[in-house]
Amino acid sequence: MGYTKLIRKSKRNKTIAKTRVTTIQRLSAKPVIKKVDVEAIKAEFAAK
Template sequence: MGVTRLKRKDRKNKARANNRVARIKQLLATPVIKNVDMDELRAQFGEAPKNKKEENTEAPAAQTEEKSTEETSAE
């Protein structure tokens, strides 16, 4: 006497479980923003240049070095 397996139902249940695990992993992967200094963010946006063409003529490598040093000092 054999046991009948519900194959379609089994596939649906496995798919639901896999989707649930994937959804949980995706939620855990998103970074949580903590202790954001709003005044500092506003100051950064206020310092944005009006004309991008003039700034592009300067050395772009120097700008990337400045940003990397600021990021390391902020952390």
Template sequence: MGVTRLKRKDRRNKARANNRVARIKQLLLTPVIKNVDMDELRAQFGEAPKNKPATEETTAPATEETAATTTEETSAQ
């Protein structure tokens, strides 16, 4: 009596194994960074630009306008 082979499952298992080997090979191809001088890297980029804080004058009227429109909408209903 012959042995029944599960061909689709066999293909799937082989594909999984091949994908795993390919993934490992891809990870091994990437170079490993060693002995990095962080101070030298920071010097290459220079100083980060400092963000200017928003003034209260520009933010305050916007909140008053939105509050006024919401009160008008509620009173109209």
């Protein structure tokens, strides 16, 4: 028996792994927390 590499299957496996990694990274990514000046917002509402 000769050894033949299934190119299609390896390509599929690589794409599945890549999409899995990207989805895990997307779900585990934390959004950037912006520093909010609470006192300035309170003063703005008090002015209205």
